[in-house]
Amino acid sequence: xPVTTPAAPEAVSSPDTAxxxxxxxxxxxxxxxAGVLLAEAGRQANTLQLIAAENFTSPAVLAALGSPLANxxxxxxxxxxxxxxxxxxxxxxxxxxxxxxxxxxxxxANVQPHSGSSAVLAAYAALLRPGDTVLAMGLxxxxxxxxGAPGNFSGRWFEFVGYGVDPDSGLIDYAQVRALAxxxxxxxxxxxxxxxxxxxxxxxxxxxxxxxxxxxxxxxxHPMGLIAGGAAPSPVPxxxxxxxxxHKVLRGPRGGMILCGVELAERIDRAVFPFTQGGxxxxxxxxxxxxxxxxxxxxxxxxxxxxxxxxxxLAAGLEAEGFDIxxxxxxxxxxxxxxxxLGVDGRTARERLVAAGMVLDTCAxxxxxxRGIRLGTAAVTTQGMDEADMARIAVLFGAAxxxxxxxxxxxxxxxLAERNPPYPG
Numbered sequence: 365x366p367v368t369t370p371a372a373p374e375a376v377s378s379p380d381t382a383x384x385x386x387x388x389x390x391x392x393x394x395x396x397x398a399g400v401l402l403a404e405a406g407r408q409a410n411t412l413q414l415i416a417a418e419n420f421t422s423p424a425v426l427a428a429l430g431s432p433l434a435n436x437x438x439x440x441x442x443x444x445x446x447x448x449x450x451x452x453x454x455x456x457x458x459x460x461x462x463x464x465x466x467x468x469x470x471x472x473a474n475v476q477p478h479s480g481s482s483a484v485l486a487a488y489a490a491l492l493r494p495g496d497t498v499l500a501m502g503l504x505x506x507x508x509x510x511x512g513a514p515g516n517f518s519g520r521w522f523e524f525v526g527y528g529v530d531p532d533s534g535l536i537d538y539a540q541v542r543a544l545a546x547x548x549x550x551x552x553x554x555x556x557x558x559x560x561x562x563x564x565x566x567x568x569x570x571x572x573x574x575x576x577x578x579x580x581x582x583x584x585x586h587p588m589g590l591i592a593g594g595a596a597p598s599p600v601p602x603x604x605x606x607x608x609x610x611h612k613v614l615r616g617p618r619g620g621m622i623l624c625g626v627e628l629a630e631r632i633d634r635a636v637f638p639f640t641q642g643g644x645x646x647x648x649x650x651x652x653x654x655x656x657x658x659x660x661x662x663x664x665x666x667x668x669x670x671x672x673x674x675x676x677x678l679a680a681g682l683e684a685e686g687f688d689i690x691x692x693x694x695x696x697x698x699x700x701x702x703x704x705x706l707g708v709d710g711r712t713a714r715e716r717l718v719a720a721g722m723v724l725d726t727c728a729x730x731x732x733x734x735r736g737i738r739l740g741t742a743a744v745t746t747q748g749m750d751e752a753d754m755a756r757i758a759v760l761f762g763a764a765x766x767x768x769x770x771x772x773x774x775x776x777x778x779x780l781a782e783r784n785p786p787y788p789g
Contacts, residue, residue: 593668
């Protein structure tokens, strides 16, 4: 069905106009690794980055990542470190915490988790004990590895019960969530997904959690940047703990963070350090602070709304090309599409798209063994692409999956990418 797309604001350019790094010293010292990094920079500049979990950081974020704080060991928290010489590390972390709390309206923030999975591990460690029952979105419907995958710590240490989606609409089946919660009395309920393109109803999850006496944990790794920009509802007023990444739409360094109320602050902090992690990566913490500062600006709010508008245009274009679109559209940066109507499965579609220079993921499709494709609009929006570009990308998708001339498509994709470089200059 057609998707109504709101009017889009003017295009937003990439964060800066300079190349992010000077490779001169590295070229002289270690040309082998320098060659790898330069080749990766070329790959990113000459192909379309449509993986929903990826984005381009600003040169300022990259500068913080390569700063002298990379040399500093700083186990503990500001004012209570296990090492000397942490005065500037303390200040960087205080700034990051202050900015995160202000950006998301949280009473407490822990910015030390090394990743989103590390943040979820710490949240579980703070609130649960091995063997506790946890209700989370089932992996076939878009649940993350930390939501009970057998090979992950979550599936080994806790008893996970999976909820799903309505088979017709593809939307979360809240009646099933409530029924499972009543039947299994979980210690915690997790809301969040890696491939659900709609907003969770956090208030509804809160009501269900309160009814059965469960903690509510929001795994907001994907929408956190949209939340920062006012383009998605926030789980902070409803969840006991919010776990997130600082990359993806938020456009910061790869890492994690945890938000909570003051009553759980000490438990969360102790679960991060010393229980699940050692020394914080202070250069990454400083880079998180830079990203939080960037996300406070009107330009970032404009960017976040554009990301959603672009995803809706892309979803509509893919539907016109013959793909089935999960939930008939998207509220976020994520589009999940089934290439089955075009006669191929998700893995074959991905291979053909990669051959044409369009990089993306496969993902599970609800109710069936087939895999679809998951793509996101965060990175291409950072590059300054507009709605016309999204419509063109959808046409290129259809041609690539139908196995049209890959070399011609590769050339057109490269030209589109080169017109919108991630780091112009």
